[in-house]
Amino acid sequence: MSESSPKPTVFSVAARAGVSVASVSRVLNGLPASPAMARRVREAAEELRYVPDAVARSLKARRTQQLSFAVADVGNPVFVAMMRAIEQVTKAAGYRLLLHSTGSDRQVELDLLRSLAHGYVDGMILCPLRVTDDHLAVFSETAVPLVVVGMVPEGVPVDNVRADSRLGMRLAVDHLLSGGRTRIGFLNGPPDTVPGAARREGYEAALGRVGRPVDPALISSGGDFTHDEGYRAALRLFERRRVDALVCANDLIAVGAMRALAESGARVPDDVAVVGMDDTDLAQMCFPTLTSVSLGSQARGRMAAELLLGRLADPSRQPSRVTIPPRLAVRESSGPGEAGTIR
Amino acid sequence: MSESSPKPTVFSVAARAGVSVASVSRVLNGLPASPAMARRVREAAEELRYVPDAVARSLKARRTQQLSFAVADVGNPVFVAMMRAIEQVTKAAGYRLLLHSTGSDRQVELDLLRSLAHGYVDGMILCPLRVTDDHLAVFSETAVPLVVVGMVPEGVPVDNVRADSRLGMRLAVDHLLSGGRTRIGFLNGPPDTVPGAARREGYEAALGRVGRPVDPALISSGGDFTHDEGYRAALRLFERRRVDALVCANDLIAVGAMRALAESGARVPDDVAVVGMDDTDLAQMCFPTLTSVSLGSQARGRMAAELLLGRLADPSRQPSRVTIPPRLAVRESSGPGEAGTIR
């Protein structure tokens, strides 16, 4: 390749400009200096194509200007939406963003949290699908500020952003009830996850609130929050019960369920209304378009990033907990006559 | 909070163990040492909960163990698929992954490439949607190894992974022709992008190859590779021509087109066959399921990561160029009687 002259440093610039390294640093960082000095330094830096080394600067400053975002599955649309928001906010604040995929593996998450002690980032946003006691223990002794997105038990001193999926389920169920639906099935993801548990509780509470009994046979849980699992969970449910509505733990499951419905000859929304959750792009792209409860993925991402930046600015601040309210987006899949319905 | 004793360093460990910092470093890095020494050091490190500092190590080693992936839009399913693969490969090799979103802005991309001189990563994978002369100039003088995913002109000395979207379009067109379709419309994204231009060429070449004339009125370009633009591009096309098939520049456009078809009363695939490109998850989730040309997003991501790691291991190696072959995934949207069609 080309003859590579050694990478320029403050020393080479200083030598070239005939000044001290201190002056180089000062000029380049905008500290007071005589115009003549400033000019000479700038010229020398220009000629040498000097660029300050980020690692050395980090070592000195004890800050990396890096944050990380750790998530179970990089491909999940909800996380993608959050990531976009986080990327925007952190970039605007001058931070680089690292991405970690944990596969929702408990040990991987714990190791990742502990690895923060290496100091390669200034803070982290974590989205755990399951929160064990080990997690809680580690949360309170992380080496750098941590923001947890998702449910965390009371009293755990960590910045926390959460969705209200219980209320979200209630919005969905109430919407279906007010549309005259009476046999409302529930397609869940893994019930042993934090969101899985919360959504099931929300479903049961929503029915209980209006005095309806909960029929366990109307609930079908899948092994994952995916399209295929939704499809299968729906088929299992149909073997047990006839339904006139389905609430689903997320949009992927809902779309899988709509396929199962189509194959079994049921029309959506005429025979069965369907409501998803997360309000991903998919909801607007599927057919019929999917009524879905937005849990504010973008807002949660933005808020998580802002909390993290806030704590970086003031490390002694009390941990805050923010809940993003859900919002129902009514579309074609949940029957006619509702506000916002298309055609 | 808790009284924070100063962060332990090799010095504190050395003091506690009653040995020199050199010995601490050696033991902790697995270099030869007497068993007694090793034990004392490990105990001291354990007691102090010593963890080596990644930044200091980077400064010394002149490597950050970080790579970055820069992409126009973090939300694009194709990039998400690539990212997953990249994340896997690089993590397995002991690297952390940074994520940059360029918004496909030329200046942002160029600035990002130049910022590599700060040395905050050891290498970068870039997916530019448009490649200008400025890009080419910068490509050959980046401060760290670069892998470009996408078309790059001949002779540019940079590691390069590309899809063959020309051949991909041919697979799509041939498939439709062999299904007896004769009026094949083409819904493109922005024609001034690298993939946009390549797909248009591929469409025209595929028709030309079998002696069919290209009717410009059968081509409709959108302002973006999105669902909404696909929908609109389809409506514009329908105003001009009747078609019995549509090839689309990606899956999002294809799904948008299917909506337009549904609204205009056309049945898929009976009246109009539809083929998408990229073979994203969406293709299996939409209704009817979408025949799509896989451009090997995952494979491209994996290959890009491997090329980068390879160059990191041997910086003097000749730049390689790898083309990932396309593959047609036949599903419901492209008509009956084809291999792989469901039901």
Add this chain to the structure above:
DNA sequence: TTGTAGGCGTTATCAG
């Protein structure tokens, strides 16, 4: 205003 010198935490070289 400018220069000298020390240190951020680590690894590696060189004697002992």
Add this chain to the structure above:
DNA sequence: CTGATAACGCCTACAA
């Protein structure tokens, strides 16, 4: 096998 010491590239008291 082990210990003292010099970098890595930068910033910043402190001194001049």
